[in-house]
Amino acid sequence: MVEDIDPHIIGITESWATPDISDAELGMTGYVMFRKDRLGRRGGRVILYIKESIQAYEIKFKKEAECEEAVWCNIVTGKSTLTVGLVYRSPNISMEENEKIHNAIKEVSKRDCIIMGDFNHGHIQWTSLQSTGREDQEFLNLVQDSFLSQHVLEATRGENVLDIVLSSQKEFVDNVKICEPLGCSDHNQIHFIIKVKGERNRKIRYRNKFHKGRYKDMREYLAKIDWNNTLKNKTATECWNILKSEIDCVVDKFVPLKKQGKRSKKKHLSKEAIIKIKYKQMMWKTYRHTGSEEVYKEALNQATAEIRNSKRSYEQKIAFNIKHDSKSFYAYVRSKQKVQDKVGPLEGSDGNIITEGFLMAENLNEYFSSVFTREDISILPVLETKFEGERV
Template identity: 90%
Template sequence: MGDVNHGHIQWTSLQSTGREDQEFLNLVQDSFLSQHVLEATRGENLLDIVLSSQKEFVDNVKICEPLGCSDHNQIHFIIKVKGERNRKIRYRKNFHKGRYKDMREYLAKIDWNNTLKNKTATECFGNILKSEIDCVVDKFVPLKKQGKRSKKKHLSKEAIRKIKYKQMMWKTYRHAGSEEDYSIYKEALNQATAEIRNSKRSYEQQIAFNIKHDSKSFYAYVRSKQKVQDKVGPLGGSDGNIITEGFLMAENLNEYFSSVFTKEILVYYQYLRLSSKGESLTI
């Protein structure tokens, strides 16, 4: 995928008028590659292309509005490849869809007088009530998949509103194609770009100002800007085998840190305790 600047190539008929364009077209055909972009990507010219060795690898190609102040349109497409997913699916309670009426009816049927009779406060609240609450939550509150959050924290509500308005104006321009609609879209683009820049600057200033009180948010934002996310493993075990399972890697790291951790001298602490009592100790 890229900008090749060969605008004289007719990709639908596989013809070209320029010498360099024809040479590039011959190279693509000799390499048995398929080109998937068939609409203009910069004005009336088709300059950005997506190549693949098989047509089935790329699907659902869409030409969208330009990104930021660029004069090239975005190209959205799906690559059909199978990849290994090592992220386990996690579930959490969906309390918004809990059956609270059934929960109340279930708890009302319990004979609390006999259940809590002759029990201490610790037994009542720490064991019995906690056990019953956990039981009704598991019974009447469904689970849902815990997806990865994609919300941009640095975007304000005003920035999101202007982004949606810009996208709507782009669709209007693509449908009608008039100069007036394009001018409206450009104005919406400039406003959205300025609002995104201001919103991001305000968010970064805020987390930098609060770093002493909320350092977690600051470093989480810094890590989110990393292109390559760090992950643990695989690790080499003490027996020389490679460890890839999460639980076993945690156990291996625990054993290693325990082996290199500084062992404090107990005699020194015994001396401190004796000194606090006014007694002497000879080492």
């Protein structure tokens, strides 16, 4: 469960993507999911979650660079794009699949990119740029020949650096932190900041505070309108438009606005659970410096148990109060639904990527209207008379 982080991009590889774990259980609401499932074998896939507020779309490569367990996306960053890739390279990978990964990295490195994942090259010393073994040396040569920077220098599983972050420009990645494993995974988390200017479609939203509306002033304003003359000789549609316009006007004048804040996604976590999570993180840092694992494991078990108890108590509470507060119950149920794909960005007929809402709507309208059949109505057939006689 991703309980205590709220990143903009999340990459999940290997055992965390087994079929036993559903998308809803991972708790990735508010994200767009890009995934690549392992074919022909049980379990395993790579999943890349990108926040809905970020314009992103998946890209494909030619057959010689189409990896079995890798997903690639373009993120719109102002007037340019940043390619983000998530790769899982199995330790038992075939030569053909290994070559595809190398081809994909060569292709992506020609543009602004960030590549992350579990590559299982544990014998590379990234501080000195030395390695042992043919495959490790080939990968190190690939990274250097592609002018990529590798940012993870601490061990991510045991004493090995298996999970890495590559970037085409060193300044793209900052503040890399190795954090405690997520759940029962044996790999440490990697947190880092991507320093690019993103094009985000998040807008500040406001809502009316009707409970603080000045309804006395509203009635006086509406009473001054001569409705008989205003609506005289008007059609039903025209009357409705006038009435709607006046209602909108009085709402804007006499009902104050309130900026919509960001809703908490941790309602099911009690204060005790949040304290336990923070304590677990502190003990992880202590374990990394001292090597004392017992204290961290105890804190981890306590945090896990408290999260489960807090979630169970919250679910029982909203289920018990469903008759009085059905809104909270159904909001929680909706939050557990699977991630829904959003529309766009789209590729236009000229091959350019369209990200603006109006242009995407126009593009979809043009595409679907192209299949409409245009009938020739200049020459219409004459209907054959079936009945002859006088009308009654």
